[in-house]
Amino acid sequence: MKTALDRSRFGFYFVTPFFIIFLIFGLAPILYSLYLSFTSWDGFTDPVFVGFANYKRLLGDTLFFKSILNTMIIWIFSIVPQLILALVLAIILNEKFLRGKNFFRAVYYFPNIVTPVTLGVLFSLMFDWQTGSVNHLLVSLGIIDQPIYWLNSPWLSRIIVATVIMWQYFGFNMLVFIAGLQSIPQELYEAAEVDGANRLQVIFKIMLPLLRPVLLFTMITSIIGGLQLFDAPLMIGDGPENSTMTMVMYLYETAFKNFNYGYSAAIAYAIFIIILIFSIVSLKSQARKKD
């Protein structure tokens, strides 16, 4: 028999692969990016140390600030209708009388697992000015006379990107809300019934208050994900006046289209700090509301 100390050594061996791989493919590139953010590097010649020049440039870069604004606008346009729709559907699908629950759940969730790149291409085709099926449909139904040039308008373009995101994620959030609703103790509903509460009172006095932690959790995870929006908007494009260029798209294009890798590394760190601030603020606000 081995001693306990001897055995505990194995625990250490078992967890080491994680750290070795993380050091090589996770931490080292992050630290190397930090170094590169203090250099000027075009990808062909060697990086040249330039101190804080990239960060100074970033503070005066209107396109970067525009990309932050775009990301926020797209996020708000997608999260607000997304949460409302998810909540309404979750409450409906929690009803006992309903048939075909599994079917509806599966259909609503399906867009969530489709490749975001593919969805970006699909929506850019569907919302095309002359050839898109959405314009064909609206004209055929007589809702509009002339096809709408969706992707030529900054705000319509943002709304379309937000629609893709909303369409992809409302089903996931709905499942999370359904789980939250099912964890509410059955006695509360029964008590409400005994007290003669109607459906709306049950929704607003029992379901929504008890669902608040789940709602907050969803908001926080969606901020972190929303700030990193990339795949689908990249396929839809920068938009008129760069109106749909998100932060990560700007990072990507600075490096791999304009070959300005040093500056791009600085953008990566700026995005990281923005995400960090948002996460801390939302975690703090969640902690405060719990008190």
Next chain:
Amino acid sequence: MFIILRGKGISFGRIVVYLLLLAVAFLCLMPFYSMIISSTHTNADIARKLLLLPGKHFMDNYTRLVDTVPIWRGFLNSVFITFTSTALTLYFSALVGYGFSKFNFKGKDILFVCVLSTMMIPGQLGIIGLYKMMDIFHMLNTYFPIILPSISNAFGVFFMKQMVDSSVPAEILESGRIDGCGEVKIFHRLVLPLLTPAIATLGIFSFIGKWNEFLTPMILLFDNNLQPLPVMIASVKSQFATDFGAMYVGIVISVIPILIFFSIVSKKIISGITAGALKG
């Protein structure tokens, strides 16, 4: 309509509710329907008409697509990358999770906090450094930087540690030790079989995540014959600017395998999310 009639009572409210549910379901499926229908028509028809029924030109569009883009090669690349990555994620997440769950070693708590905090790091933070490092190591255009990072999957470790905590009793490990099994053998023979349900759940989610991965492979793989499907779909979009038929065929090829996969495992996926949400 029979689903409504089967309910206990037919009220106006219930009909409205069903109509709403069906309308949302329609909006979820309509883009996919439109995609499949469009892929079977000529470019001229796609550009001019509202298409509701299948046409006869799928093979023409398909031929133009595969003449330029090796889309099935991309499909096989995706299959290879996804299977190997998922296998690595599952094996090492179980091993690391087990190590954190059932052993006491020095610095264990700090190391576990380190694992959790890596989850907070946005994926693109180190991307420029990774590109340069892989260039230096001559690993651009290889699968090493795409597949190997799957070994350190923080969410997988967190998930597996919880699963080991709840479903691997200490007595079983003790009995294995009394029988003279080595620690590695105990993990393989006793712990892994007990983790089968957890492995299935984590496997489905890491499979989907890896299948859809885009940014890293796009940056690190520029040889067309090595790229996975999402990267190829992106290049279809730029190469076939006005050939809508071919583009639609490309996205059909991307969506159909996911649809088949989902129809097989949808119950497991939905219960996995529900269980995960309750813990969160």
